[in-house]
Amino acid sequence: xxxxxxxxxxxxxxxxxxxxxxxxxxxxxxxxxxxxxxxxxxxxxxxxxxxxxxxxxxxxxxxxxxxxxxxxxxxxxxxxxxxxxxxxxxxxxxxxxxxxxxxxxxxxxxxxxxxxxxxxxxxxxxxxxxxxxxxxxxxxxxxxxxxxxxxxxxxxxxxxxxxxxxxxxxxxxxxxxxxxxxxxxxxxxxxxxxxxxxxxxxxxxxxxxxxxxxxxxxxxxxxxxxxxxxxxx
Amino acid sequence: xxxxxxxxxxxxxxxxxxxxxxxxxxxxxxxxxxxxxxxxxxxxxxxxxxxxxxxxxxxxxxxxxxxxxxxxxxxxxxxxxxxxxxxxxxxxxxxxxxxxxxxxxxxxxxxxxxxxxxxxxxxxxxxxxxxxxxxxxxxxxxxxxxxxxxxxxxxxxxxxxxxxxxxxxxxxxxxxxxxxxxxxxxxxxxxxxxxxxxxxxxxxxxxxxxxxxxxxxxxxx
Ligand SMILES: Nc1ncnc2c1ncn2[C@@H]1O[C@H](COP(=O)(O)OP(=O)(O)OP(=O)(O)O)[C@@H](O)[C@H]1O
Ligand SMILES: [Mg+2]
Numbered sequence: 001x002x003x004x005x006x007x008x009x010x011x012x013x014x015x016x017x018x019x020x021x022x023x024x025x026x027x028x029x030x031x032x033x034x035x036x037x038x039x040x041x042x043x044x045x046x047x048x049x050x051x052x053x054x055x056x057x058x059x060x061x062x063x064x065x066x067x068x069x070x071x072x073x074x075x076x077x078x079x080x081x082x083x084x085x086x087x088x089x090x091x092x093x094x095x096x097x098x099x100x101x102x103x104x105x106x107x108x109x110x111x112x113x114x115x116x117x118x119x120x121x122x123x124x125x126x127x128x129x130x131x132x133x134x135x136x137x138x139x140x141x142x143x144x145x146x147x148x149x150x151x152x153x154x155x156x157x158x159x160x161x162x163x164x165x166x167x168x169x170x171x172x173x174x175x176x177x178x179x180x181x182x183x184x185x186x187x188x189x190x191x192x193x194x195x196x197x198x199x200x201x202x203x204x205x206x207x208x209x210x211x212x213x214x215x216x217x218x219x220x221x222x223x224x225x226x227x228x229x230x231x232x233x
Numbered sequence: 234x235x236x237x238x239x240x241x242x243x244x245x246x247x248x249x250x251x252x253x254x255x256x257x258x259x260x261x262x263x264x265x266x267x268x269x270x271x272x273x274x275x276x277x278x279x280x281x282x283x284x285x286x287x288x289x290x291x292x293x294x295x296x297x298x299x300x301x302x303x304x305x306x307x308x309x310x311x312x313x314x315x316x317x318x319x320x321x322x323x324x325x326x327x328x329x330x331x332x333x334x335x336x337x338x339x340x341x342x343x344x345x346x347x348x349x350x351x352x353x354x355x356x357x358x359x360x361x362x363x364x365x366x367x368x369x370x371x372x373x374x375x376x377x378x379x380x381x382x383x384x385x386x387x388x389x390x391x392x393x394x395x396x397x398x399x400x401x402x403x404x405x406x407x408x409x410x411x412x413x414x415x416x417x418x419x420x421x422x423x424x425x426x427x428x429x430x431x432x433x434x435x436x437x438x439x440x441x442x443x444x445x446x447x448x449x450x451x452x453x454x
Contacts, residue, residue: 037359040363042359042362042363065365065366065367066365068362068363068364068365069364069365071363072363073359073360073363075356075359075360077356079356079357079359079360080360081357081360081361081375081379082379083378083379083382092361092364092366092374092375093361093364093365093366096366096370096374097364097365097366097370138360141360141364142363142364145364145365
């Protein structure tokens with residue numbers, strides 16, 4: 001994967017098992033977001049293969065739109081549609097991609113919003129919600145499509161500290177329910193509690209990976225040590 | 234003073250001229266009803282073409298927009314109504330007005346839509362595409378509703394200009410409001426019919442420009 005001449009990712013080889021939570025850390029510009037965005041081809045890799053749930057999404061004739069709704073994505077800046085209510089945000093793809101009738105779409109949206117603790121916010125517009133509520137609505141929007149895997153790109157980085165917990169709780173609940181997750185984040189406490197594996201990236205390559213306890217306690221590579229030391233203080 | 238009143242505000246003459254002026258007013262409304270929707274649709278097409286992934290399409294759009302924003306609308310109208318017959322294409326005054334307005338308005342509305350579309354952050358497209366919406370669905374359901382809302386004052390303001398510009402149609406003898414009023418003026422040797430016409434324009438446009446001001450204020454806050 002490269003932007004113009006800049007090679008952003010090189011020789012990435014990563015395998016995420018069903019129900020696994022892979023936690024990705026690394027310095028700014030190391031290619032974490034780019035890696036996630038390649039996983040649903042919001043970014044186009046120059047070469048290589050990406051397989052999700054047995055389907056090669058990098059294949060030539062791959063039905064991208066059908067594949068993408070199986071891959072939920074949550075963004076640092078929420079990216080809720082400001083002209084639609086929380087319910088409308090969740091319902092849009094249900095209606096336009098899956099072709100669900102309105103009543104059914106609304107019922108699914110309600111259930112998804114209940115799951116993230118926003119039962120009473122279905123008719124609120126994003127600007128009437130707190131940051132944490134917006135991010136949970138964004139999670140509901142992805143969940144409603146029953147994805148096989150959820151990608152989180154710094155889901156709590158734009159939140160006030162007191163709102164981070166609500167979002168992490170929802171993510172922890174997802175993990176317990178068996179969702180496959182790839183999470184880019186700096187929330188080390190969450191990583192230690194919920195991650196099955198931590199991957200450290202730097203300069204577009206995977207430097208080191210392992211169980212959270214191992215990787216945080218005794219990193220083998222110097223770069224990992226430096227980075228972990230930095231963020232843990 | 235009295236002479237001035239007689240020349241511009243002669244109520245009897247206004248009454249006398251009112252049938253022809255009101256018919257002209259009707260034609261102006263009809264013209265607006267045709268050229269405004271055509272311009273809005275044409276402009277949308279221009280905006281989408283200007284953002285096309287195909288470079289040639291973008292280039293052609295840029296040339297189209299530059300050309301029709303630079304040509305004075307009156308020159309364009311005369312060119313269409315007087316020029317096309319030389320190419321053996323006969324057009325009625327109404328058709329000539331519609332064609333020249335479509336070209337001119339599409340260029341202007343197109344630029345407004347485009348700035349609206351470009352004001353929407355890439356994150357919106359990311360979110361939409363990541364849930365499986367196609368590029369055109371994303372444009373229709375996510376980008377355009379926000380874009381139009383962002384540039385609504387500009388769209389309305391341009392529409393006010395278009396309404397006023399329909400008076401150009403008088404030049405090609407299309408019997409709209411100004412044409413009718415000027416006919417009445419030349420028959421009565423009195424400017425009061427023009428005053429009458431001006432009042433009618435005002436009556437239609439004043440509420441619109443008022444709404445516009447309120448909208449602009451609201452959006453600034
Ligand atoms: N749209 C783009 N065009 C050009 N270069 C880009 C683009 N997006 C990212 N890059 C570059 O690609 C590299 C990797 O960026 P990426 O956003 O994946 O990093 P990141 O690890 O997510 O960083 P951060 O922690 O700051 O989010 C960086 O050097 C960045 O400058
Ligand atoms: Mg990033």
